[in-house]
Amino acid sequence: xxxxxxTTRRSLLKTGAAxxxxxxxxxxxxAQAPVVKLGILQPVxxxxxxxxxxxxxxxQLAIDEINKAGGIKSLGGAMIEMVFGDARSNPxxxxxxxxxxxxxxxxxxxxxxxxxxxxxxxxxxxxxxxxYAVDVGVSDQIVSRGLKNTFRFGPGFGAVTRAAxxxxxxxxxxxxxxxxxxxxxxxxxxxxxxxxxxxxxxLSALGFQILxxxxxxxxxxxxxxxxxxxxxxxxxxxxxxxxxxxxVLLARTMQQQRIRPKGIYAVLNGAASxxxxxKEFPDAANNVMDCNHWADPRKPKTAELRRQVExxxxxxxxxxxxxxxxxRLVADAVERAGSRDRIKIIEAMAASTFADHIMPYGTxxxxxxQNTAAAPVNTQVQNGDIKVIxxxxxxxxxxxxxxxx
Numbered sequence: 479x480x481x482x483x484x485t486t487r488r489s490l491l492k493t494g495a496a497x498x499x500x501x502x503x504x505x506x507x508x509a510q511a512p513v514v515k516l517g518i519l520q521p522v523x524x525x526x527x528x529x530x531x532x533x534x535x536x537x538q539l540a541i542d543e544i545n546k547a548g549g550i551k552s553l554g555g556a557m558i559e560m561v562f563g564d565a566r567s568n569p570x571x572x573x574x575x576x577x578x579x580x581x582x583x584x585x586x587x588x589x590x591x592x593x594x595x596x597x598x599x600x601x602x603x604x605x606x607x608x609x610y611a612v613d614v615g616v617s618d619q620i621v622s623r624g625l626k627n628t629f630r631f632g633p634g635f636g637a638v639t640r641a642a643x644x645x646x647x648x649x650x651x652x653x654x655x656x657x658x659x660x661x662x663x664x665x666x667x668x669x670x671x672x673x674x675x676x677x678x679x680x681l682s683a684l685g686f687q688i689l690x691x692x693x694x695x696x697x698x699x700x701x702x703x704x705x706x707x708x709x710x711x712x713x714x715x716x717x718x719x720x721x722x723x724x725x726v727l728l729a730r731t732m733q734q735q736r737i738r739p740k741g742i743y744a745v746l747n748g749a750a751s752x753x754x755x756x757k758e759f760p761d762a763a764n765n766v767m768d769c770n771h772w773a774d775p776r777k778p779k780t781a782e783l784r785r786q787v788e789x790x791x792x793x794x795x796x797x798x799x800x801x802x803x804x805x806r807l808v809a810d811a812v813e814r815a816g817s818r819d820r821i822k823i824i825e826a827m828a829a830s831t832f833a834d835h836i837m838p839y840g841t842x843x844x845x846x847x848q849n850t851a852a853a854p855v856n857t858q859v860q861n862g863d864i865k866v867i868x869x870x871x872x873x874x875x876x877x878x879x880x881x882x883x
Contacts, residue, residue: 511554517579517587524567525697536801552816569598576602585818593617593668600628607820621847633852639676642745642769645868656880657714664719666693705731714740722748733762740880744768751857753793765881767858773799774838803835
């Protein structure tokens with residue numbers, strides 16, 4: 479055997495082996511489909527950093543799951559690539575991040591968390607026809623501006639307030655109407671001020687006496703004056719609508735000063751449905767009620783995702799399932815659009831009938847950008863756990879009201 483022959487034979491053997499490997503794995507010779515870039519906007523620095531971090535976590539878990547299952551199949555198995563933007567807890571930074579995402583070629587954006595950030599960011603995204611899926615922002619103004627690109631998966635504060643009041647009346651009637659007087663406490667921004675006005679009007683019409691409405695700034699480092707005012711007014715109910723830090727301060731101060739109303743009935747509160755608050759301050763948290771976003775406890779995927787999050791040493795906050803579901807909603811729209819084209823994705827979002835989520839909603843139906851199937855639930859902290867107490871179809875516990883002792 480000559481050297482040439484030996485060399486050629488070895489080359490052929492190598493070529494043949496490589497060819498066999500290629501035939502066995504045809505995906506290797508196909509070009510990988512270009513990624514679908516998805517903007518995830520959250521405030522991960524500043525006063526809202528905790529919520530933003532958990533929103534990012536929920537989005538990342540959904541993206542990982544979609545990619546592991548083969549990506550966007552109508553686009554040849556395209557992987558979803560997160561383009562993350564830190565809104566730094568203010569709307570100006572949120573707008574700047576949208577500009578960067580546009581320059582990077584995102585097909586859609588999810589997130590924002592706070593209403594002012596969602597308002598500004600979705601407006602900026604509309605200039606480039608980028609579909610914008612609001613995760614948490616509850617101001618009804620977000621979906622009343624006629625923007626074709628803006629969609630809210632969860633309920634707005636109008637719907638949440640209606641549900642909160644209906645359930646409060648049921649709760650009070652079932653207990654023999656022990657609550658007659660109310661103090662409202664709210665953050666002084668867009669969501670808290672709007673929500674307090676709705677609560678004030680509707681509760682007054684139902685015969686509750688509103689003793690006082692107390693606004694506070696975000697961030698606030700001391701809630702002692704608010705607690706002292708509540709003590710002086712001695713209401714049957716305290717209804718707070720605040721972000722995490724401020725409500726924790728208020729609840730701890732009320733507990734330390736032994737201010738004990740018949741119930742703390744929060745609405746869209748940042749801490750009342752938050753396992754960090756429950757674990758770190760169990761006595762202050764016990765029996766606090768909330769009307770808020772929460773995952774459907776009946777769905778097996780809810781328990782699976784919760785186990786996954788807690789195995790990472792993280793708390794189970796509503797931001798996780800809401801952002802997980804919002805990303806899956808947008809991915810479903812991209813799948814049906816079969817395109818990275820922004821206009822086609824907006825059209826697919828508007829026609830969405832998405833049901834593969836873990837929130838207590840039905841199949842999505844958007845009217846003027848609002849998912850009409852979205853609804854809140856009422857929760858209550860009971861002995862170190864967070865239970866659903868309303869509506870009955872989702873409840874896994876009975877309410878404790880009035881609170882005594």
